[in-house]
Amino acid sequence: MSNKDPKLLLFHAPLLRQDMTTPKAMRDVIYALLPATGAALWYFGISAALVIAVSIAGAVLAEWLFAPRATRGASLKDSTGILTGLLLALTLPPGLPLWMAFLGGFVSIAFGKVIWGGLGHNLFNPALVGRAFLLATFPIAMTTWVPALPESFFDVYPSNLALPFMQVQVDAVSSATPLGMFKFQQEVTPLFELAFGKIGGSLGETSGVLLLLGGIYLWLRRDLDWRIPVSILLTVMIFSACLNLFNAERFPDPLFSVFSGGLLLGAIYMATDPVSSPITPKGAWIFGIGVGVLVMLIRVFGGLPEGVMYAILLMNAATPLIDRYTQPRVFGRDKESS
């Protein structure tokens, strides 16, 4: 022992921690999305990269701009801005004008996160707030789908380069999403194409299998509450199986329902956003079933072909209520007294 005593700290136990941290968990989600992002690049070429880049840029700019001066750098380090920008981009049409994608990213963080008090305080999923804003503001651009696989990787969809606030050029060759084709033309897309991606749709919707793969990675890393995607997907499958039995002409089969549209992206990566979903295990089941039912109601009875976004946003709003009524039973107490 040295002659001088060491300066002793008095940190309170527990001194041991598991090694997961919040920024690591956020980065895990980004890693989980990389395969699907790669697929987006494969199918839509350089346009996909541009849309993703400007959406992230918008989100990070808002994060930096609105952070309190003292913690300005810090809030960027937890990677949530990048994650929100990436998630938003994956819900956007590949041909969306870039300035709109940038604005969407900015709005996601500004109105989805910052005004609520920052990370951990927002009621709604920030990326979906951004998407809802874009859909309400630019309905035509947000529902114009370009066909996958442009002639060359470096072909930019002309509509990407539209100038801000100018009339959007509708592409000569436009395409439809599998859900749209089914809803409006009763045309079924083969499951193989749905699972592996050569379909029209937003950037992240193309490959269901890669999205599932990322979900399994997150589940293995214990980064997501498996109850939420499982309950959403089961609800949708059961709901559509019942309808399909009733009338196979009008209603698609369960696997089509799961693999089409943004359901997998929403169920695995957005509904599971811990901040805006219930914290209690029972609450997670209720939340997931609620999202599943709303998705099917909107798809079947609504005017839009797709309803994942509104379903999740509506259930986000119900989260505080669900949490309040699903407090776990406390050890050594019966249900009523806890």
Next chain:
Amino acid sequence: MKPLRLLRRNFEHGVHPAHHKEQTEDLAIQRVPFGKHYVMPLGQHIGVPARAVVTEGQRLQRGQLIAEPGGFVSTALHSPVTGTVTRIGDFRGVDGRFAPAIGIEADPFATQEVDPVPPMNWQALALDEFISAVQQAGIVGMGGAAFPSHVKLSVPEGITIEKLLINGAECEPFLTNDHRLMVERPEALLEGAEIMRRKLGAEEIVIGIEKNKPDAIEIVSRHIGDGQPVRVAPLDVKYPQGAEKMMIRSVFGVEVPAGQLPRDVGVNVNNVGTIVAVADYFLRGLPLIERVVTVAGPGVTYPANLIVPLGTPVRDVLQFCGGLKPGTREIIMGGPMMGRPVASLDVPVLKGCSGLLVFTEEQTSRRTEYPCIRCGRCVEACPYFLNPSRLARLSKARLYDEMKDYHVFDCVECGCCTFACPSNIPIVQLIRTAKDDLSHRKEPEE
């Protein structure tokens, strides 16, 4: 649902910290040589401090009574060494605050033999005589809480104790003192358990040991005689397996109702060290004057399991272990999950000190705190099924009263939530703050 759940022989939730026991689990217990200065705080157990019965300058024999119980929830103190009382007054306590204690200087030429209490015919003692003998022996819960053991034995009328549960889980990482005691003194453990069982009128003794101590399970099982009502229950390795309510859940499949005690479900739980102390007192006449302490952690030169006389300064114990490595940042008395930080090297080893753990940079570096993202890891960790995320949020907003609706007083501060939190939020500390505030506010009304 309920019977199905009870079939699962383990408590739910909890966490799995790395055990870090390899440093000391195979090291035999050795005795620390006697030093010069000893300090015996009068309030080293839960409850009323003891009352000194010696005067400054008085000669002491090792094992002699130096303080008597200050009330019912209090216990006696005995001199850990032969020597002289130097001072009765305020000494620095573990947390750094000054508190009344007896300072003793050891006689350098004494043989340090104990003057044993005349052997007692414990079988002839009535229950109340037995209880006061335990109090006179100064025996407390040796697992860390230092709750006077005789209080647990005083069962109100109408309650019968059916099972005696002996806690050898040692679920805290790093600690191996109970482990070594079970391996090296299984006879004493079984003797003490039998004394307790007879006096409580219990039918069965169950010794709960976590499966990461296969040698302890094997040796204790081997020493159980034919026809003895004793069994060893191997338990899954999970923290906090050694929390008494969790252990009762794991072993008997019963939940102790909130706000009640193990005795209300007919169980008495005692730590391995406590049971050995009972055997040492009633069979060998030795009051509680020393205990086994695990010295470990990344900052210790030679980790060890040691018999340390109570009142020995932490400095002497660590010096015996080769001193501190450079980079020592913090010393914990007890385990790393629930132990207390030591304020200075001059504080004494207490009855509840199961370990002295020396930590360096890695365990104590300032961790950035992030906002709560409601990931629910704490909810899935809390063995009491509380909602720590909610409690921490309410505590930060100082809405302490609202925390009562979320059963803040059911929290035993095991630290699972804080261990599990990826945002490094000091959840346990926030809960303690609220509990402190609430319980101090109550006083004027009463």
